[in-house]
Amino acid sequence: MIDELIRYLGNWRNRETVLELLVVHARLALLPLLIGLLAALPLGWAAQRYRPLRAMLLGSANVLYTVPSLALFVILPGILGTQILDEINVVVALALYTAALLIRPVVEALDAVPGHVLAAATAMGYRPLRRFLTVELPLAVPVLAAGVRVASVSNISLVSVGALIGVGGLGQLFTQGFQASYNAPIIVGVALTLLLALVMDALLSLAKALLTPWQPRRARPTGPAQPTGPAESAEPAQPRPTGGEA
Amino acid sequence: MIFGEVFGWLTTAANWTGDGGLLQRIVEHLRYTLIAVLGAALVAIPVGLAVGHTGRGGTVIVGLANAMRALPTLGVITLLSLQLGVLRIGPVLFGLGLLAVPPILAGAYAGVQAVERDVVDAAAGVGMTSWQRLWRVEVPIATPLLLGGLRGAVLQVVATTTVAAFVGLGGLGRPLIDGQRVTDYPRVAGAALVVAALAVLLDLLLAGLQRLVVPGGLRLATRTVQRAG
Numbered sequence: 183m184i185d186e187l188i189r190y191l192g193n194w195r196n197r198e199t200v201l202e203l204l205v206v207h208a209r210l211a212l213l214p215l216l217i218g219l220l221a222a223l224p225l226g227w228a229a230q231r232y233r234p235l236r237a238m239l240l241g242s243a244n245v246l247y248t249v250p251s252l253a254l255f256v257i258l259p260g261i262l263g264t265q266i267l268d269e270i271n272v273v274v275a276l277a278l279y280t281a282a283l284l285i286r287p288v289v290e291a292l293d294a295v296p297g298h299v300l301a302a303a304t305a306m307g308y309r310p311l312r313r314f315l316t317v318e319l320p321l322a323v324p325v326l327a328a329g330v331r332v333a334s335v336s337n338i339s340l341v342s343v344g345a346l347i348g349v350g351g352l353g354q355l356f357t358q359g360f361q362a363s364y365n366a367p368i369i370v371g372v373a374l375t376l377l378l379a380l381v382m383d384a385l386l387s388l389a390k391a392l393l394t395p396w397q398p399r400r401a402r403p404t405g406p407a408q409p410t411g412p413a414e415s416a417e418p419a420q421p422r423p424t425g426g427e428a
Numbered sequence: 429m430i431f432g433e434v435f436g437w438l439t440t441a442a443n444w445t446g447d448g449g450l451l452q453r454i455v456e457h458l459r460y461t462l463i464a465v466l467g468a469a470l471v472a473i474p475v476g477l478a479v480g481h482t483g484r485g486g487t488v489i490v491g492l493a494n495a496m497r498a499l500p501t502l503g504v505i506t507l508l509s510l511q512l513g514v515l516r517i518g519p520v521l522f523g524l525g526l527l528a529v530p531p532i533l534a535g536a537y538a539g540v541q542a543v544e545r546d547v548v549d550a551a552a553g554v555g556m557t558s559w560q561r562l563w564r565v566e567v568p569i570a571t572p573l574l575l576g577g578l579r580g581a582v583l584q585v586v587a588t589t590t591v592a593a594f595v596g597l598g599g600l601g602r603p604l605i606d607g608q609r610v611t612d613y614p615r616v617a618g619a620a621l622v623v624a625a626l627a628v629l630l631d632l633l634l635a636g637l638q639r640l641v642v643p644g645g646l647r648l649a650t651r652t653v654q655r656a657g
Binding site: 250342345356372 | 431434495497498499500501503504507509510583588590591601608613616621623627628
C-alpha cells in the first residue's frame, strides 16, 4: 500500500489534481462558514431581542439542520434554478447549515451578557448598534468560537459528500479511487481532509485567543482540539438542542 | 415547473411499490441506520459511562471523538469496500458506525460528568457502592444527554446512509444516485425529499422519546429550578 501511495504521489499530474481538489475543498467549506457566520449574527441578534422571532428562528434552524446535506445539494438547484453540478448549491447548502448551527450560540451568548454591563454601556451613551458591536459581540466570542469550530469541522466533512453528485473537492478522490479500484487517492483524500480540519481548528482556536485577550490563556489543562468545558462537550457532533425550546 | 415533475414522481404508486420501490428502499435505509447506530452504541455508551464515572481519560476520549468527527465517511467506506470486497455490507456499516460513535460517546460522557458532585457524594454517603452509584444515580440523571447524543447520531447516520448506494448497496441513496446517472432530476429530488422527510420524522420521534424517558424526579427538579430562576 505504501508503494502504491509513493507511485501515486510521485506523478506530478496526480499531485496537481490533489492540490486543486484541496483548494476547491477548502473554498467549498470555508466560504459558507464565513457567509453563515455573517448571517447568524444579525439573525441571532434579532432572535434574542424579539421573543416570537426567537421561537420561530430557533425552530426553523432545528428543522433545517435535520435535512440531510445530500438532499439539500440536489433540491437547491430546483429552487435556485442553478445547474446540479454548480458549486453554488454546495456553498448555499453549507451556509444554511452554518447559520442554523450558529444562531443558537449567538442567542445564548447574548443572553449571557450581564445586565449591568449593558446598563453601563447604555449609561455611557452607547447606541444599540455600537453597544452590540463593541460590547455584546466581543463578550459573545468564546461561546461563538466553540460553535464556529464545530461548524468548520462539520462543513469540511460534509463537502466530501458532494462528490456523489460530482462536486465535492477531495471527496472526488474517493469516488474516482473507488471506480478505478485504486486505494492511493482515497487514502490521500482522507488524510488531507483530516489535515484540513485540524489546521482550520488550530487557526480558529488561535483567532479566538486573539479576540479574547482578557481570558486566561490556559484556563484548563486541555489541548486546542478539545471543548473548553462540560457544557460544550455535551454538544453532539452537530450540536442540536437536547429538548426544550423546539 | 420542475417541482410539478418531482411531485408527480413522488405520487406515482409504481415508484413506491415492488422491487426497488421507495418502500423497500426506506426499509433498507432504516435497517442500515439501525444496525450502525446500535453497533456504535454498544461500544460508545460503556466507554463514555466508564470514563465519566471514573473521571479518568476524559481528555483523551473527548479529543479522540473530536478527531473522529473530521473523518470523511465516504472515504472510509470506499477504502474499506475496496479492501474487503464491493457489495459487502460490512464496510458500509463500519463506516456509518464510526460516524455515530462521537456524538454517542460525547453524550454518555458529558451526561455522567454533568452529575453534580454533591449528588454523587450523597449517594456514597448513604452507602451505595460504586456500581450502584453508576446505575441508580448517574445513569438516570445522564439519560437526557445520553439520548441527545443518540438522537444526534441517528440523524447523522440517516443522512449519510445514502452513500451505501455508491458502493452498490440499497437504501434511499439508490434512486438518488441512479437518477443522477441518467439525469432524471424528478427521481433525484424525489428521493432526496424522502430522505429529508425520514430524517425529520425520526428526529421528532426521538425527541418525543427523549422527553418520555427523563426520570420523574429529574423533571421535577428542572421545573423547580426554572420556577426559581
